Amino acid sequence: MFEISEINKRNQKTQKLFQILFMMMTVLLIMPVVAILGMLIYKGGSIISVDFLFSNPTNGMTAGGIFPAIFGTVWLVAVALLVSVPIGVAAAIYLSEYAPDNWLTRIINLAIINLAGVPSIVHALFGVGAFVIFFGFGTSILAASLTLAIMTLPVVIVASRESLQAVPLAFRMACWNMGATRWQTIRRVVLPNAVSGILTGVILEVSRTTGETAPIMFTGAAFFLPFLPQSVFDQTMALSLHLFVVSTQVPGVPEDLPYGVALVLIAMVLIMNSLSIAFRMYLRGKKKW
Template sequence: MTTVPSPFLPTAHEAGAYRWQSLVRFLFLSLTVLLLVPVLGILGVLVVEGAPAMTPSFFLDKPSKLGAAGGIWPALVGTIWLTAVALMVALPLGVAAAIYLAEYARDNWLTRLINLAIVNLAGVPSIVHALFGVGAFVYFLGFGESILAASCTLAVMTLPVVIVATRESLQAVPKAFREACWNMGASRWQTIWNIVLPNSVSGILTGLILVVCRAVGETAPIMFTGAVFLRMVAPESVFDRTMALSFHLYTVSTQVTEVPRAIPFAVALTLILVVLSMNALAIWFRMKLRGRKKW
């Protein structure tokens, strides 16, 4: 016991475990990077191949030669219409449902069933939504193939996103705020309107942006409910059929022959720029939300 002990050194086994852990860590990082390479790769390819075709006239002209030449103006406007109408349908419904679920619903079988339905609605394949849109909106409700039918289909599809995003931001508002408000004699609804909603605006906006992303990007649900292959003029009412960016991209890549290689890439780049900038906005909102949450 009086001999001078040797200084602390990892045993061979401990050193081995440490090396192994470093190796595993590196392996996982590599796989993660491998997963993310496509994001940058896709962006790179799209920019290299598509950017040269993106001139002002590309955005502002009508398509010609079935889309093999000319621009994308009607598709651009059509996508804006589709998205806007989808938002007008999905947002009120979704926010109302979220308020009900977060503020009024008790934890009973009905709430559980609703939650289950929301989860399932989110998992339904987009082509099934398309079939539903055809059956329900185009024929049963008699909207015909129109912006209205297509937007309603998109709205149903994006509803779970709105509900979940809004509900989460509502639930993030501390209970103490609510109780303080109730103690002042405010009704439940007054509390929600004055305290809860203003505090969860970022969450609602995030939901809104995600809806826009989905609505802009989806193809299958609008293919049979309101999108058309070619239409020279921008739509003027919700009962018009319309071109859309996503569907246009699908047709110029698969249906039309002799399309210059740059055209689909340019359309894809436009689409992805819209979607990514929207997403960046959503991420920014969320960070702001998280920053503010240090009440």
């Protein structure tokens, strides 16, 4: 009665086949990552040194280090997030906790989705028009960072809103039924429980912003600067643009230099992502409901 039948066998075989197929697809997925990293380390690993990381480019960018570019990227990303995170989280709190379900809210949601879909080069042109020219910031860290901020806003909003909405309604009910205002509820209960998700979204945005080139190349990133920026109104070099420049715009660059720049760029991104994953695991371990 419980012995295996021919039909069982055939079904089992098909199931096995699909299981293997799906697994192979998944393995395929990690191959590009491994290949890219492997090639960068193979071709550019030799140039990485303390000196490379901490000195200025020399000889028309065909030798020396990339410190101004690393420095500039850190600045650009930091200022961008300083702007986009408070605005994005505030917007997410409004949309998740306050906004009534009406046409205005639906239009705002539609705008956020569309903003996320705007190509980065269009953001760049908007940045030139709005920040460089209209607001008169000139090509500067400020203009470039604001452009990046607008680009990162939709992701910050969506990630924050989702982590806010993942906080169970039962917690809000508990607070409201004790006579807590919406704000008391948000500050004491909703935000503390959503902060891990919000931070994860933010850190992922850091890694994406680090690699962006188009939005900064017209708004604040310079081809080459012999000095470090002194304020947010100065131009700056940036890793992503520097990679583009040494790969395509300058003659006589030794082959390992662009690979080395790319390796530094990707290492920064990977470190950021790992931090975000570790941080999320830490915060998840702490919360229980």
